[in-house]
Amino acid sequence: MDILRTPEALRKILDEHKLNTIGYVPTMGYFHEGHLSLMDRASAENDIAVASIFVNPLQFGPGEDFEKYPRDEERDAALAEKAGIDYLFIPSVQSMYPHEMRVSLSMNKRTDILCGASRPGHFDGVVTVLAKLFNIVRPDHVYMGLKDAQQFAVVQSFCEDLNFPLELIGVPTVREADGLAKSSRNVFLTEKEREEAPAIYRALIAGEQLSKDPSINTKEVTEQVKQLITKNTSGTIDYVECLSYPDLIAKEEPRGKMILATAVKFSGARLIDNVIFDV
Amino acid sequence: MDILRTPEALRKILDEHKLNTIGYVPTMGYFHEGHLSLMDRASAENDIAVASIFVNPLQFGPGEDFEKYPRDEERDAALAEKAGIDYLFIPSVQSMYPHEMRVSLSMNKRTDILCGASRPGHFDGVVTVLAKLFNIVRPDHVYMGLKDAQQFAVVQSFCEDLNFPLELIGVPTVREADGLAKSSRNVFLTEKEREEAPAIYRALIAGEQLSKDPSINTKEVTEQVKQLITKNTSGTIDYVECLSYPDLIAKEEPRGKMILATAVKFSGARLIDNVIFDV
Numbered sequence: 001m002d003i004l005r006t007p008e009a010l011r012k013i014l015d016e017h018k019l020n021t022i023g024y025v026p027t028m029g030y031f032h033e034g035h036l037s038l039m040d041r042a043s044a045e046n047d048i049a050v051a052s053i054f055v056n057p058l059q060f061g062p063g064e065d066f067e068k069y070p071r072d073e074e075r076d077a078a079l080a081e082k083a084g085i086d087y088l089f090i091p092s093v094q095s096m097y098p099h100e101m102r103v104s105l106s107m108n109k110r111t112d113i114l115c116g117a118s119r120p121g122h123f124d125g126v127v128t129v130l131a132k133l134f135n136i137v138r139p140d141h142v143y144m145g146l147k148d149a150q151q152f153a154v155v156q157s158f159c160e161d162l163n164f165p166l167e168l169i170g171v172p173t174v175r176e177a178d179g180l181a182k183s184s185r186n187v188f189l190t191e192k193e194r195e196e197a198p199a200i201y202r203a204l205i206a207g208e209q210l211s212k213d214p215s216i217n218t219k220e221v222t223e224q225v226k227q228l229i230t231k232n233t234s235g236t237i238d239y240v241e242c243l244s245y246p247d248l249i250a251k252e253e254p255r256g257k258m259i260l261a262t263a264v265k266f267s268g269a270r271l272i273d274n275v276i277f278d279v
Numbered sequence: 280m281d282i283l284r285t286p287e288a289l290r291k292i293l294d295e296h297k298l299n300t301i302g303y304v305p306t307m308g309y310f311h312e313g314h315l316s317l318m319d320r321a322s323a324e325n326d327i328a329v330a331s332i333f334v335n336p337l338q339f340g341p342g343e344d345f346e347k348y349p350r351d352e353e354r355d356a357a358l359a360e361k362a363g364i365d366y367l368f369i370p371s372v373q374s375m376y377p378h379e380m381r382v383s384l385s386m387n388k389r390t391d392i393l394c395g396a397s398r399p400g401h402f403d404g405v406v407t408v409l410a411k412l413f414n415i416v417r418p419d420h421v422y423m424g425l426k427d428a429q430q431f432a433v434v435q436s437f438c439e440d441l442n443f444p445l446e447l448i449g450v451p452t453v454r455e456a457d458g459l460a461k462s463s464r465n466v467f468l469t470e471k472e473r474e475e476a477p478a479i480y481r482a483l484i485a486g487e488q489l490s491k492d493p494s495i496n497t498k499e500v501t502e503q504v505k506q507l508i509t510k511n512t513s514g515t516i517d518y519v520e521c522l523s524y525p526d527l528i529a530k531e532e533p534r535g536k537m538i539l540a541t542a543v544k545f546s547g548a549r550l551i552d553n554v555i556f557d558v
Contacts, residue, residue, distance in 0.1 A: 007442055018297045102388040102436040103406060109381040127382060128441075131410075135442040138417075157381040163286055163414040 024139030043084025059125030303418030322363025338404030
């Protein structure tokens, strides 16, 4: 596996692979099994597998955890190599943003809900860096986790709108044995919070079961899930929402393909999780 | 030459040319020698030459000439074929914008001057459609006329910011024998206006000469050019500006590489022209 550190260096190498299919996994690093499942697929389903590690300042708001986002490049490189990655791209902020951006991208839809509501500009930063990364890597297939289901839906509409010639593949959330969704931010949980945190997924599963009741409405579902999370964890609920998927539109009643999603703030980490299901 | 009418059809054909270099000329059609000079170069300098005709509604403001922009597809197709174009892309508005855009792009720099000042949102529309077209065509080389020098500078910074893997090539303005810059909009000039219009270029050349005087400042240059245009044409001046090039920054004195640019409104057409020179 080669590590490349500038857009030019990676672009030059990938230009030699014009006839190969390229699978790509964009990440912020500090790999867990969720990332590795994406890399496994990118490697298995393409001639060439590329992953990137870039903690993108543009998608972090003031007071968010850009500075303290966990980083461990050496460990990540070893894991990526083991997962079959051919080229690992670790650009500096300077090489990605050599000067002030003269173009700005903003998403108008699906962003005032879920994480978008409490992280204004977050998805604008996400699609801006992805536009750059997609142009640098020119992947055929891009693998993203469905744990951040809103991100997946937003990026999908972004790619459609700008005709990016790639296929976006959503990969199911990988979980700990106790159900907690794998996340780089889990390391910031206290011991007590770590013990409580699986209650989030249990609450979502309970909400999914409730949704099958034809007499229930979505507000009742989300209230029940909120109560379960509040009762079983010390976290503060950012949101619990039950929306159509992938449109992410509010519905009075859970019908068709739905997503039940939540974000919960603990002392040192804000965790997200969701379940996607058919009613 | 093949004519393709949907993004999918063109993308499918171009996928067969992965090892070939692709030269690309994005246009709004109604070809004149300016367009043909771009196509000649695209054809001469690449394995495959692609041109597109798309009058992009997104870059026209209310009251501008989107509806009446001249169109002649049959004549254009014959000219493009003669100029060596392999694939001519003529998408419908519906196929380019199948639903309301969920992402919006806006340019923050170099747009509050020259044409940008009187056409708010114009360059945002230009870069949006180019992002789409560049992703559909995936060109190695893109040929654009320097008659719209601000457009060229804006698109250059846009491509840099989003890492589009292509080279943008600016091709000098093609002129009528009397000096008038070739433009699809020239057909809308009255006979009298057509006779006056070459005075625009003569005024710019006079301004270029004046700029060589080390004691002159840019304000004096633009005032002189305005007087010449006002005296010799019935048009209304939109702007005459003398800026550094390609940064497009206002300077007290003309020094280094400069652009002297103007837009003049006639009864049925707004014409632009410029000269780029070293002092």
